[in-house]
Amino acid sequence: MSEKSFYEFISNGVPGPEQKVNADNAIMPARKLAFSRFRELGLPTLKTEEWRYTNIQRYLKDAFTLAQEEEGTVTAAQISTAGIPHLDSYRIVLVNGRLQTDLSQIPANGKVTISKISDAAGNTQLQAWFDKHPHLQSQPFAALNAALFADGLFIEVSANASLDKPLHIIHTYTASANAFIQPRHLVLLHKSATLEIIESSLGLNDTAITFVNTVTEVVLEENAELWHYNLQSTIKNSRHLSHTSTTQKADSRYHHFNFTLPAAEMTRNNLSVALTGSNTETNLHGLYLATGQQHVDNHTFVDHLVANCNSNELYKGVLLDNANGVFTGKIHVHQDAQKTNAFQQNNNLLMSEKANINSQPQLEIYADDVKCSHGFTVGRFSDEALFYLRSRGIGEEAAKSLLVNAFAFDITDQVHIPALQDFLAEKIRQYVAGAINN
Amino acid sequence: MLTIKNLHAEVDGKQILKGINLEIKRGEMHAIMGPNGSGKSSLSSVLAGRENYTVTQGEVLFDGKDLLEMSPEDRAREGLFLAFQYPVEIPGVSNLHFLKTALNEIRTYHNLPALESKEFLKLTKEKQQLVDFNANLMNRSLNEGFSGGEKKRNEVFQLAMLDPKLAILDETDSGLDIDALRIVASGVNKLRSADKAFVVITHYQRLLEYIVPDFVHVLYNGQIVKTGTKELALELEEKGYDWLKEEVHQKESV
Known part of the structure; x- marks a missing residue:
């Protein structure tokens, strides 16, 4: 072998x-x-x-x-x-x-x-x-x-x-x-x-x-x-x-x-x-922060088989260095799954010219009385926000990690365990600092 | 405190500042007025270190140090503060966390220990009351969903918290109704002291009824074309800028 x-x-x-x-x-x-x-x-x-x-x-x-x-x-x-x-x-x-x-x-x-x-x-x-x-x-x-x-x-x-x-x-x-x-x-x-x-x-x-x-x-x-x-x-x-x-x-x-x-x-x-x-609640939250040559691929699939279920999905990505991200989010609403609420969102922050993201939402809806939406964004840092923070004495590194933490906030804010929230904020700070100083 | 000598700057290859000379001393309140597009906001941007401006000539000394060599954060740490004309909304960064980070970065730069949470909160309360800033806004995300007036008042609150040597207020009066204007002006007046200086950039004389300047400068076409006292502001209010423009053009043709 x-x-x-x-x-x-x-x-x-x-x-x-x-x-x-x-x-x-x-x-x-x-x-x-x-x-x-x-x-x-x-x-x-x-x-x-x-x-x-x-x-x-x-x-x-x-x-x-x-x-x-x-x-x-x-x-x-x-x-x-x-x-x-x-x-x-x-x-x-x-x-x-x-x-x-x-x-x-x-x-x-x-x-x-x-x-x-x-x-x-x-x-x-x-x-x-x-x-x-x-x-x-x-x-x-x-x-x-x-x-x-x-x-x-x-x-x-x-x-x-x-x-x-x-x-x-x-x-x-x-x-x-x-x-x-x-x-x-x-x-x-x-x-x-x-x-x-x-x-x-x-x-x-x-x-x-x-x-x-x-x-x-x-x-x-x-x-x-x-x-x-x-x-x-x-x-x-x-x-x-x-x-x-x-x-x-x-x-x-x-x-x-x-x-x-x-x-x-x-x-x-x-x-x-x-x-x-029926009457289920599904919340899928994802945060991927990738540095170096990392490849991170998230495939999600929410299968609405019956009526009256709610699903809510938010995945956010921060890609630094040469990192590569993939997001594929599939929502399948079957014919019987009336009164479905299904939402999906994927937002990405590219922090380097060489970072990359491929995102594809896939909605298949066979019921007619449903509320479904999906969205995808990819963006870079707001230079104005970065300048605003720096003009108050906050160094570039700290300013960037503040902005990344702010970007991730929608996800980390949903975490119900304070120790885990703090841990994540600190990890984000470390990795962003590491990538900037690299 | 601040010495600007023959400052030239351009943005996107276009010359905006064409030889500014200005001397600001401790305790002074300077007003810079001028018509639209004269370079007022560009001057504040160049001083604060906004990256899309290129200085092509001249120098700026801040307490003897070369200001133009410094990063934006070091300018702030040395005691320069710019109150933005359009303060930025940053969802997910709380106002208090932002201020604490800024304050502690400035303290670290001066080899001072970070403030304890208790001391920080005490300072926050004191300054918030001093400039009459709504305490409910402090825990919210930075400027997110703030009204125009609340954003400007937040700038003055930050100014009070960070306690700079030199504060530049870039059209802090724009978009304020008369009550908000009074509150902002009274906040600034409370912060005036013998060891601090202010530069107030404004279109209108109205603000200067509340914040009385020692000097009024008129900026036109990238240069300071006239300097006077508070009476100059009244004259401008009455007569507009056209007579000054004509004076400048006459000089040029001579």
Whole structure:
């Protein structure tokens, strides 16, 4: 394999799940199904519509080890660097997708289950939902993940239950040689349950390349509410491909925040929400701030299957240096989905001549009594605003980071956790300063 | 405090300032008047360091230092303040956060420690009352949705907070009704002191009824063509600028 590109290896040579994982596993049939689906779908090329602006072959041309057995270790000291100051949370630590109970603070609340997904394979709820999300069915990397994932988290919140503070899930990735890591998570909130999740990531090894192919399935049963923050800031030698696929039943509320910050070389997020019950609320907020040679691609899909649902999407991008951004936002309003409110907006700030953004909204509306809108803007700094700030004694660097924070304000203002808000503002300040001083 | 010698400047290749000479001392209040397009706002822009202006000749010394060599932020840190004719709206930056950042950058430049939140708030309250600025506007985004008068009053509030040595007010009276004009003028008057200087740029004599200048300069065609005392402003109000223009053209033809 070392001679071959990994792209070719997974296209042609990768062995099926029965070779690699415990054959007794209760979800083995689902893995096998996914593997044959993966074989049928094949890997995307630049001709594949959804991958036109992200040349995934380029990021898979190196040789990787398919990390399934590799445990990896991490110390408490390393984890402490991934902390968010003043954040009061239950910390959950994963290494290469595997839960580290010794480094985690698993809440002792009988109503909330947090375990390895491998340990929960016998759970009938898990079996019922695993790999069932409709949008995963057409995604080759999601199929590859289902077939061959190493491990991940299973989180289940009982009906009417909640936690007193957020879960902070710290994903750490470490490998001695180039590794292709596939975590798999499932979050299930039963009726009227609520939860706040903050995911953040920590890359530990700068010498080997890690390619992380994550799938997270979220199920919100009737009247459940999930605040879901995803903070993507890791090391340069990492590439991240993720699928987050959420199913919302009636009256449920899903608030998703995606923050993509430096310095992963490539980030591709596929976020899809299927609205299967009426009177739901969906808020998708995204902020991507990319520097250097970063490539950040966000694909979102809101699927209005039934009537009387509200979705609201705002993605904002700040592109510095040679960074490249992609935004594709799809809203599908089915014929039966009358009285839908669906709004989408993507605004971008280009801070360098060489930065680039490709944005395409895609609205498919088959119902006639709906309110839908979309918009896209790309702009540069207002020179007048910059001069105004500088004329008050504020240096160029501080003035620019003030303006970027102001641009991001619509998103950061929606964050309900003050410690996370402060953390983001400080990160934005650091990265803007770093790019200016570069 | 400020010495302008033979200042020439252009914008987009067009000569706008054609040899300005002006000396401003501590404690003085100067008014600059003149018809549209005479270069009044250009002079304030060049002094504050707006980037699209190019100085082609001359020099400006600010307490002995070469002002034109400095970045806009360093000019401000050295004690120059420009009240904008059109203050900029910046959504997402709160007025207070902006002022705190500005104040602390200026303090850092002078090797002073940053103000504690408590001290900052105390100062804010004091200055807000001094210039009669609406406290409700302080927590809002900078100038966003402010009326014309509120924006101008915010400029005077910033002036009070940053406490510069030299303040240039660029048509601060434009767009103000008479009540707002009085409040703005009274704010400026309270800030006058023996160690500070002001330059008030205006079209109309009206403002100068409230802010009484020591000197009145008339700018025309990029040069100061006449300097007098407050009586000159009254004369201009009465007679307009045409007689001055004629005087200048007669001189030129001689």
